[in-house]
Amino acid sequence: GAVVSQHPSRVICKSGTSVKIECRSLDFQATTMFWYRQFPKQSLMLMATSNEGSKATYEQGVEKDKFLINHASLTLSTLTVTSAHPEDSSFYICSALHPDEIKETQYFGPGTRLLVL
Amino acid sequence: DQQVKQNSPSLSVQEGRISILNCDYTNSMFDYFLWYKKYPAEGPTFLISISSIKDKNEDGRFTVFLNKSAKHLSLHIVPSQPGDSAVYFCAASDRGSTLGRLYFGRGTQLTVWP
Numbered sequence: 001g002a003v004v005s006q007h008p009s010r011v012i013c014k015s016g017t018s019v020k021i022e023c024r025s026l027d028f029q030a031t032t033m034f035w036y037r038q039f040p041k042q043s044l045m046l047m048a049t050s051n052e053g054s055k056a057t058y059e060q061g062v063e064k065d066k067f068l069i070n071h072a073s074l075t076l077s078t079l080t081v082t083s084a085h086p087e088d089s090s091f092y093i094c095s096a097l098h099p100d101e102i103k104e105t106q107y108f109g110p111g112t113r114l115l116v117l
Numbered sequence: 118d119q120q121v122k123q124n125s126p127s128l129s130v131q132e133g134r135i136s137i138l139n140c141d142y143t144n145s146m147f148d149y150f151l152w153y154k155k156y157p158a159e160g161p162t163f164l165i166s167i168s169s170i171k172d173k174n175e176d177g178r179f180t181v182f183l184n185k186s187a188k189h190l191s192l193h194i195v196p197s198q199p200g201d202s203a204v205y206f207c208a209a210s211d212r213g214s215t216l217g218r219l220y221f222g223r224g225t226q227l228t229v230w231p
Contacts, residue, residue, distance in 0.1 A: 108160030
């Protein structure tokens, strides 16, 4: 099956620093990737849709200057949390659309646990 | 505004019996529904889906039922196995809208005990 990886799996940083999270589709090319955020006991909340070669589309309420998304290739999308603060601590998950499957079938990465001190 | 709701945060079932996970939605534009399964420290994995033109879809031990008039769907697992213990997310999509956009419920933790 299709595999999506994320790196790092866990990161702890100081308040005010920036953190980059990578999402890779390992065995397929993904023109569209999604970034989600999940708080404890909450649903997956879509933050933005990342399209290769174009600007990301952000959901309402998500600060595009704080959560920078770059989809520079068909296999890699990055999410950079700039000037992170404790309230940014969360579980971040990416997913990718497989080009050969129906558009709603997303393959998810294992997630990145971010803790901002 | 939660457009997809899973009102039961947890469900405990004995091995061999049926597990029924429920999901409700509010947006009448949703026309495609999916169930994902998630183990701790892993991303969700696709389990089964159903289009709004159907009311039932079956795949092995997993069956999803859709009641459009009630805006309700359910996932049946029979027989349940200990390996089914995980968090199950219900998701919905408006296929005529943004490519691949999914709306998720909060998940139901299923525990299958021997």
